[in-house]
Amino acid sequence: MDNKGIEIQRFIVNEERKLTDRRDRRTTGNLTGLLMDLTYASKIISREVNKAGLVDILGLTGTENIHGEEVKKLDEFANDKLYRAMEHGGHLCVMASEENDDIIPIPKGYPKGKYILLFDPLDGSSNIDANASIGTIFSIHKKKTDGEIGTLEDCLQKGSDQVAAGYIIYGSSTMLVYTTGKGVNGFTLDPSVGEFILSHENINTLSKGKCYSANEGNSAFWNEGTRKYIDYLKEKDSSTGRPYSLRYIGSLVADFHRNLLYGGIFLYPADYRDPKKPKAKLRLLYEAAPLAFIVEQAGGMATTGKENIMDIVPTELHQKVPLIIGSKEDVLTYKKFISENE
């Protein structure tokens, strides 16, 4: 059945109905309601992001988040909108956000559910004032501890245990892309009716791309294997489609989304200035793991260079990891360069 053009609510309910055997269900109807609440919040954020240049919502709030990054007003707005849209739905037992140091409990008096929502409310925020595409990333797990109150332990689950993951990209149009483990689908917001319409059904990424995304300004801090891999991509060899083109926006969701649709590899390797303590930048729980779930469902791959992102058991809420993600053949070639240059 061609679903193209149906709105997201109907799509989500149809997907729910397809799961005839309850034993198949990694989710119940509650996830449907959770996803609906998420789509509502993303419409509100989209409206503000798209008019941000017109009202005094840009600029800094003068506060810093746990990572020492200045928090722009739109970050706070998105964080607040997501929290308020999700806190009372009765689907969640706890939340965690890039903008909040600790886990976010569901307020007393509100019904608790069995899901956990981890999110980066507005990734790429350093691009807000330049009007480059930015995005919201979310990851959903099922509660695994007893009782109705969600705990830090419920948040620290590995990527392969996610029940759903997705992102909203606020760009030339606003798109919501998500998976519940049964493929990846993309919905474009029709602002004239305020509905997300299915525009990219069953997204599959290319097994091998023609472009790479990396901040080469950091290349002096990369390990040998990474440097050799990037040099390899720049060599001329038409039989392997090289040289690759460099495409880098500096906004994870925008760079990931382009590579998902067109094929390619995104790299944010660790900084080896201190070889004994390599430093990563991107966060595992609400950036790397949800995007890894999506890319694997689309036929791609995500690694730190040594281990599969989806296999990492988190130890901290804001844990950071190197992230190399995209077309499977490209990621496998990168891993080969790393293992050959240990």
Ligand code: P6P
């Ligand atoms: P750099 C944005 O600040 C972000 O967290 C990601 O969205 C993006 O991929 C990365 O940082 C860009 O980092 O060091 O290249 O500016």
